[in-house]
Amino acid sequence: MSQKSSIFAVFLAILIFQHNGLKAQKQIEKIGLDRSSPNLIVITTDGLRWQEVFNGMDFALANNRKFNHGDSAYLFNKYSNTLNGGNSIDGANAVLERRAKLLPFITQTMGTKGLLFGNRFKENKVDVANPHWFSYPGYNEIFTGYPDSAINSNNYPPNPHENILAFLQKQKGYQNNVIAFGAWDAYSRILNEAASGFPVINGFESLSSILPDPQTKMLAQMLKDSYKPFKEAECLDVFTHQQAKYYLETKLPKVMYISYGETDEWAHEGNYSAYLDASHQVDAWVNELWQWVQNTPGYKDNTYLLITTDHGRGFGEGWTDHGADVKGASSIWFGLMGPEKNSNLNKIKQTDNQQLYQKQLAATMVKLLGLEFTPAHPVGNPIY
Numbered sequence: 001m002s003q004k005s006s007i008f009a010v011f012l013a014i015l016i017f018q019h020n021g022l023k024a025q026k027q028i029e030k031i032g033l034d035r036s037s038p039n040l041i042v043i044t045t046d047g048l049r050w051q052e053v054f055n056g057m058d059f060a061l062a063n064n065r066k067f068n069h070g071d072s073a074y075l076f077n078k079y080s081n082t083l084n085g086g087n088s089i090d091g092a093n094a095v096l097e098r099r100a101k102l103l104p105f106i107t108q109t110m111g112t113k114g115l116l117f118g119n120r121f122k123e124n125k126v127d128v129a130n131p132h133w134f135s136y137p138g139y140n141e142i143f144t145g146y147p148d149s150a151i152n153s154n155n156y157p158p159n160p161h162e163n164i165l166a167f168l169q170k171q172k173g174y175q176n177n178v179i180a181f182g183a184w185d186a187y188s189r190i191l192n193e194a195a196s197g198f199p200v201i202n203g204f205e206s207l208s209s210i211l212p213d214p215q216t217k218m219l220a221q222m223l224k225d226s227y228k229p230f231k232e233a234e235c236l237d238v239f240t241h242q243q244a245k246y247y248l249e250t251k252l253p254k255v256m257y258i259s260y261g262e263t264d265e266w267a268h269e270g271n272y273s274a275y276l277d278a279s280h281q282v283d284a285w286v287n288e289l290w291q292w293v294q295n296t297p298g299y300k301d302n303t304y305l306l307i308t309t310d311h312g313r314g315f316g317e318g319w320t321d322h323g324a325d326v327k328g329a330s331s332i333w334f335g336l337m338g339p340e341k342n343s344n345l346n347k348i349k350q351t352d353n354q355q356l357y358q359k360q361l362a363a364t365m366v367k368l369l370g371l372e373f374t375p376a377h378p379v380g381n382p383i384y
């Protein structure tokens, strides 16, 4: 590149940077983002185990030919610790390094500036309260706070119980400002889109149905033409993420839910490297969203973030599966981030020998926003 063109490139970069900043500012003025109430972003990644969250890559699984598809060298290069000679025998620093290689945002940012629950190595336990240990019952428990045992199938009809997104949709400051995106096509039932009154963009549905412009039309075309390893029921996470991110930046919702699904799909297929790569990618996307929050007025210091999962999985060679007959599959984890100043997270106590339940997340999220979730059904207590 000549000197002239490199100077031009620098000018261009500055212009684009200013344009993006101005665009966000103009958008906020146009939409009139309500700053009196906090925002909420909820993220789930289906069936990601607490074992990987708190111990990083499992050396035995990465070495097991049944699960590594001949790519163990790739896995060890990418996700094993260099401390302790890359040995799985665990000094605390080696574990931390290994965790940070797999899930840098969750380990380093959430682990130091936020709260992370479910580390069973420290007897900090989180479990689902429902007896089924699979997806629909788990997502129902997260969002309604009611581990109704009658919800016993992934094909269960539209959820009869009020969820917190529907509740928030009716509250002052949040009206018509709630949206959900999910890779799996079951969320319109799980969140009862017809009764809840907020949009649920899931499976192969396109954002262009509610926000038609060249960008969303391009995403819709790619979604339609994409590789479909999970057939018609679930798209690749990248489409869910790109549609959600575009909506966040363009429409500035007060409450947004994003559900990623690949972690569970690759685990069921026994593909340990794809499972780890999917979790690593979700972590990078959550980081990207959180950096956007930190750089956007109205969101910075005014947003809570929850990340969790719908169920656990087995351990050892049982890691691929979950369900009531799989030992350990009720064990989950969750993490929280909040504003840097005056955060309600400061009121939450975290101790060793603590037992929390998935059913407590619904009331906790609503309480973080300064409200109280009082539906017609029984609901787990907030964690503070």
Ligand SMILES: [Zn+2]
Pocket (backbone or CB within 6 Å): 046, 047, 134, 135, 136, 264, 310, 311
């Ligand atoms: Zn699941």
